[in-house]
Amino acid sequence: MTTLFRATNPRSITVFVVIVTILCGLFILRQGQYLSSKTNNSTVRPRTLAVIMPVNNNTDMSFYKNMWVADHLYTVCDFRGPNCAMSCNERSTWKTLHKKTKCFTQKIKERLTNTEFFIKMDDDTFVDREYIHNLIDKYTGFTEPVYISDFILNLDGQNRNLNGSYYGNGKFYMFNRRLLDCIDPTIKYKGDRNEDAIFGAMVFNGCGPDVLKIGEDDSKIWHKRYSNKNKYIDLSAISNY
Numbered sequence: 001m002t003t004l005f006r007a008t009n010p011r012s013i014t015v016f017v018v019i020v021t022i023l024c025g026l027f028i029l030r031q032g033q034y035l036s037s038k039t040n041n042s043t044v045r046p047r048t049l050a051v052i053m054p055v056n057n058n059t060d061m062s063f064y065k066n067m068w069v070a071d072h073l074y075t076v077c078d079f080r081g082p083n084c085a086m087s088c089n090e091r092s093t094w095k096t097l098h099k100k101t102k103c104f105t106q107k108i109k110e111r112l113t114n115t116e117f118f119i120k121m122d123d124d125t126f127v128d129r130e131y132i133h134n135l136i137d138k139y140t141g142f143t144e145p146v147y148i149s150d151f152i153l154n155l156d157g158q159n160r161n162l163n164g165s166y167y168g169n170g171k172f173y174m175f176n177r178r179l180l181d182c183i184d185p186t187i188k189y190k191g192d193r194n195e196d197a198i199f200g201a202m203v204f205n206g207c208g209p210d211v212l213k214i215g216e217d218d219s220k221i222w223h224k225r226y227s228n229k230n231k232y233i234d235l236s237a238i239s240n241y
């Protein structure tokens with residue numbers, strides 16, 4: 001009786017209507033936010049990254065197909081096959097890996113024009129997913145070429161265009177679209193060279209000195225073996241090339 005009486009009191013009705021209106025408004029706003037973040041993140045995120053992985057016929061693809069990188073993976077094979085996003089350097093040996101690097105660089109530069117970030121990793125590397133998402137969040141929208149790795153100075157007495165450039169270790173390097181836009185995959189040099197040094201030289205020759213070189217966090221990248229708490233995984237149990 002008292003509740004009914006209060007509810008029919010005009011002031012109570014006004015307060016009630018105001019509260020309901022506010023609650024409905026908040027609900028609609030939240031749904032809108034939820035939907036827009038959902039469309040944005042779930043559709044754009046996967047296309048923001050491509051993971052380039054040179055593989056050979058000794059690579060166990062089932063391992064990487066079950067890792068988080070699977071959604072972004074572009075394998076570079078030295079043969080043609082169902083698991084190959086691209087095929088490069090078909091008469092490959094470890095000595096000619098630099099040709100494979102020039103080849104995939106040219107191909108991704110031409111083909112993956114809608115991709116913002118790229119990771120090149122080896123088939124014995126394991127990378128922390130959250131670390132990569134944080135890097136993507138941090139460097140999205142940068143107008144400079146961004147190159148994330150560890151950096152080694154290349155001294156090459158024979159090739160002037162390679163000498164004095166810095167390159168990242170091939171187990172892992174990450175770069176943005178801006179870097180791919182200026183990189184020069186047509187550089188010429190004498191002799192067989194380390195493939196990662198060639199990548200660095202292509203950056204050096206094409207993009208000049210204004211490349212943002214960011215040091216990688218090696219506590220988030222595992223090479224050849226993964227070990228953490230009660231896990232130990234040998235990532236390169238069988239020698240490759």
Ligand SMILES: *[C@@H]1O[C@H](CO)[C@@H](O)[C@H](O)[C@H]1NC(C)=O
Pocket residue numbers: 035036037039040
């Ligand atoms: C995605 O987010 C941006 C802001 O980051 C916004 O301008 C854009 O309208 C959003 N797109 C969709 C489809 O929600």
Ligand SMILES: *[C@@H]1O[C@H](CO)[C@@H](O)[C@H](O)[C@H]1NC(C)=O
Pocket residue numbers: 036037038040041
């Ligand atoms: C996307 O996800 C991030 C967290 O990962 C969140 O902060 C953001 O609000 C989401 N929406 C948009 C539009 O970026």
Ligand SMILES: *[C@@H]1O[C@H](CO)[C@@H](O)[C@H](O)[C@H]1NC(C)=O
Pocket residue numbers: 057058092
């Ligand atoms: C794998 O590749 C190596 C080097 O190209 C070649 O010698 C070998 O015959 C190949 N093995 C198989 C099973 O295709």
Ligand SMILES: *[C@@H]1O[C@H](CO)[C@@H](O)[C@H](O)[C@H]1NC(C)=O
Pocket residue numbers: 155156157158160163164
């Ligand atoms: C290569 O670069 C180093 C350091 O930048 C320099 O000292 C050396 O003279 C260069 N070598 C040649 C052959 O140009």
